[in-house]
Structures are given as structure tokens and as C-alpha cells.
Amino acid sequence: xxxxxxxxxxxxxxxxxxxxxxxxxxxxxxxxxxxxxxxxxxxxxxxxxxxxxxxxxxxxxxxxxxxxxxxxxxxxxxxxxxxxxxxxxxxxxxxxxxxxxxxxxxxxxxxxxxxxxxxxxxxxxxxxxxxxxxxxxxxxxxxx
Amino acid sequence: xxxxxxxxxxxxxxxxxxxxxxxxxxxxxxxxxxxxxxxxxxxxxxxxxxxxxxxxxxxxxxxxxxxxxxxxxxxxxxxxxxxxxxxxxxxxxxxxxxxxxxxxxxxxxxxxxxxxxxxxxxxxxxxxxxxxxxxxxxxxxxxxxxxxxxxxxxxxxxxxxxxxxxxxxxxxxxxxxxxxxxxxxxxxxxxxxxxxx
Numbered sequence: 001x002x003x004x005x006x007x008x009x010x011x012x013x014x015x016x017x018x019x020x021x022x023x024x025x026x027x028x029x030x031x032x033x034x035x036x037x038x039x040x041x042x043x044x045x046x047x048x049x050x051x052x053x054x055x056x057x058x059x060x061x062x063x064x065x066x067x068x069x070x071x072x073x074x075x076x077x078x079x080x081x082x083x084x085x086x087x088x089x090x091x092x093x094x095x096x097x098x099x100x101x102x103x104x105x106x107x108x109x110x111x112x113x114x115x116x117x118x119x120x121x122x123x124x125x126x127x128x129x130x131x132x133x134x135x136x137x138x139x140x141x142x143x144x
Numbered sequence: 145x146x147x148x149x150x151x152x153x154x155x156x157x158x159x160x161x162x163x164x165x166x167x168x169x170x171x172x173x174x175x176x177x178x179x180x181x182x183x184x185x186x187x188x189x190x191x192x193x194x195x196x197x198x199x200x201x202x203x204x205x206x207x208x209x210x211x212x213x214x215x216x217x218x219x220x221x222x223x224x225x226x227x228x229x230x231x232x233x234x235x236x237x238x239x240x241x242x243x244x245x246x247x248x249x250x251x252x253x254x255x256x257x258x259x260x261x262x263x264x265x266x267x268x269x270x271x272x273x274x275x276x277x278x279x280x281x282x283x284x285x286x287x288x289x290x291x292x293x294x295x296x297x298x299x300x301x302x303x304x305x306x307x308x309x310x311x312x313x314x315x316x317x318x319x320x321x322x323x324x325x326x327x328x329x330x331x332x333x334x335x336x337x338x339x340x341x
Contacts, residue, residue: 002152002251005160007216013155014225037227041202049195053187132227136157 013134015105018127021120033124034106037132038099046098048091051076096125103128145303148214148258151236152251153229159251160229163215164237168264169284171211172304174271175204178279205234211268212237214259241305242312272300283311290314 017032024030054072058065080088097114100121104114114121146166152159177200179186186194206223209230216222223230232250239246240253276284276299287310288295298307 002159002161005153005155005162005216007222009155009160010216010218010222010225014222014227036225039224039227039230041198041205041231042224045195045199045202049191051191052181052189052194055181056187134154134156134228 016131018124020117021123023117023120033104033109035100035103035124035128035131036105037134038103038128039132042102043099043129043132046095046102048088096122099125099128145258146241146305147255149237149240150254150256151233151240152253153226153232153236155226155229162213162233163256163259164212164233164240164253165214165258166241166303166305167208167212168268168272168300169302169304169307170274170276170299171268171271172208172307173276173280174211174274175200175207176277176280177201177204178277206230208237209233211265211271242308243304287311287315 015034015036017034019030020033050073054069054076058068077085094111097111100114100117101109101111107113117124149164149166151162151164153162154160177197179189179197180201181198186197189197206220209223209226210218210220213233226233235244235247236250236253238244239250246252275281284295284298287307288298291298291310291314302310
């Protein structure tokens with residue numbers, strides 16, 4: 001049974017502390033970072049853009065739709081030059097740092113700060129995406 | 145005007161209800177882009193311009209949530225904390241006002257008696273005075289002419305469900321015929337009230 005959402009509900013469920021991989025304080029305690037959810041529009045804006053025509057007139061059935069989209073995207077990628085593909089790869093590689101910089105509340109992080117977390121940024125970005133899906137709350141990583 | 149609408153979205157696995165209002169047309173379209181994904185002119189744009197439009201439409205969706213929600217009142221900061229629930233609420237609202245087919249994947253919106261109190265909020269005034277982008281401007285002019293009323297009346301007095309319904313009844317068939325004959329129809333004309341046909 002659904003109940004009316006409150007501002008408090010949104011604040012409580014919309015932020016979370018995540019353990020920063022490999023980062024501990026002087027006593028050996030793991031350090032955390034406060035992040036917020038990120039919605040699909042924000043996430044998509046960080047990804048390299050794919051031409052809109054690839055998404056036009058796709059089949060209704062989800063499986064056919066996915067197969068058609070993959071086929072179109074593959075064909076489009078094959079049409080790109082090596083330089084264009086490299087640029088796209090670089091932009092894709094930036095995604096996790098940009099996502100982390102967008103979601104980080106405390107401390108606030110720049111993209112350069114996020115880069116300094118190395119593979120830890122990748123892990124945190126993956127947790128942010130999972131957290132943003134609003135699936136049932138699991139045992140909090142640090143605190144919710 | 146529609147009654148108030150209870151929209152349901154999921155926050156961390158729990159369904160939660162949000163109370164939304166049928167917005168004045170001007171308030172609904174405030175910040176709307178002149179093109180959008182699915183429109184014919186959008187597919188002809190260079191990728192960079194498409195990205196600008198997409199960013200603009202995302203900002204419009206965020207602002208729409210702030211303007212349409214009665215309870216809880218949403219700020220941009222709260223919208224940013226909704227995650228996937230943000231998209232559920234926007235899609236559910238657009239389905240409830242007749243803009244698009246209601247999504248089969250979401251709990252349908254439930255109408256409830258309108259809450260007492262003012263229907264216009266102080267910040268709505270900015271939208272009422274804004275001049276819309278060309279496609280919306282053309283749409284307002286055309287629908288006002290067909291309905292024999294002033295464009296400003298449509299803009300300020302009609303709610304968005306009324307605008308979409310009137311669009312479908314008064315203009316949509318004519319526009320389909322005009323388009324079939326090779327006439328030029330605005331992209332909005334082709335896309336407002338998107339249907340599966």
C-alpha cells in the first residue's frame with residue numbers, strides 16, 4: 001500500500017554514504033563519501049551522444065527492439081573514422097569520473113578529484129547507478 | 145480542468161504517492177524546447193544541437209516536476225534526489241493529462257478531488273508572461289483561431305489537459321490530412337498527443 005511521500009522521505013532515500021575503496025583514516029577506519037541519486041536524464045547527458053535516428057521507429061517488442069538497436073548502433077560505429085572512435089572511447093572513459101563529480105555532496109568533488117580515486121571511482125560510479133534505480137534498500141553500505 | 149492526480153513512484157523499493165495538479169498551459173510549456181526527440185526537425189539537427197535540445201528538455205522535465213507537484217512540494221534539489229522515480233513521475237503525469245499513452249509499466253494515476261486553495265502559484269506569473277518558442281507559438285495561435293478565442297486566453301486560462309484534448313479534437317485530423325498532402329506541419333503538430341497509431 002503506497003503512502004504519500006514527504007520531503008523527509010525524499011531526503012532520506014535520495015542520499016547515501018558510500019565507502020571509498022582503498023581510503024582509510026589514520027586509525028584504519030574506512031572513509032566515506034556522501035552521494036545523491038542521479039536520474040536517467042543526468043546520466044545520459046554524461047555519455048557520448050548517439051545519433052537520434054538510431055532510436056526512431058524501433059520495433060515495439062522489447063527483444064526485437066534491443067536487437068534492432070544493437071544492429072543499428074554497430075553499423076553506425078563501423079561508419080566512424082579511427083579518430084572519431086578514439087574520441088568516443090575517451091569520452092566514455094570519463095563517464096565514471098563525471099558521474100561521481102555530479103553525485104558527490106560531501107565532500108564535493110571535481111572531475112579531477114574523482115580521477116584521483118582511480119579504479120575506486122569506477123566502483124563508486126557503479127554503486128551510484130545501482131542506488132539511483134530505487135530498487136529495495138539493502139543493508140546500507142555506510143549509512144543511508 | 146482535471147481533478148488533482150495521485151501519481152505513484154518507487155523510492156528504494158517502496159511505492160510512494162505524489163499529488164500533482166493540472167497545470168495552466170503556459171506553466172506547462174515554460175522552458176519547453178522548440179524541438180524534441182521524435183520530432184522531424186530534431187532528426188535533421190546536427191548532433192551538437194540535438195544535445196542542446198536534450199539538455200533543455202531534461203531541464204524542462206525537472207522544472208515541470210517542481211511546478212506540477214502539490215504534495216510534497218518539490219525543489220530542484222529534491223528532484224535531483226529522486227533517481228529513477230523522477231522519470232516515473234514525469235511519464236505518469238504526461239500519461240494522466242493525455243499528452244501520451246499511459247505507460248503499462250507504471251501504476252496509473254488516480255484522480256482525487258481538487259485540493260482547496262489557490263490554483264495559481266506566485267511563480268506561475270513568470271510563465272504567463274513568457275513568449276513561447278516558435279512551434280508552440282504557432283500551436284497556440286492555431287488552436288485559438290479554431291476555438292475563436294484569444295491566444296492569451298488559451299495560454300493563461302486553459303489547463304494543459306484541456307489544450308491537449310482540444311488539439312486532438314479540433315486540429316489533429318486536419319493536420320494529418322495536410323501532412324499527407326505534403327503540407328508543412330510544425331513538429332509540435334505532429335507530436336502533441338503522441339499516439340501509437
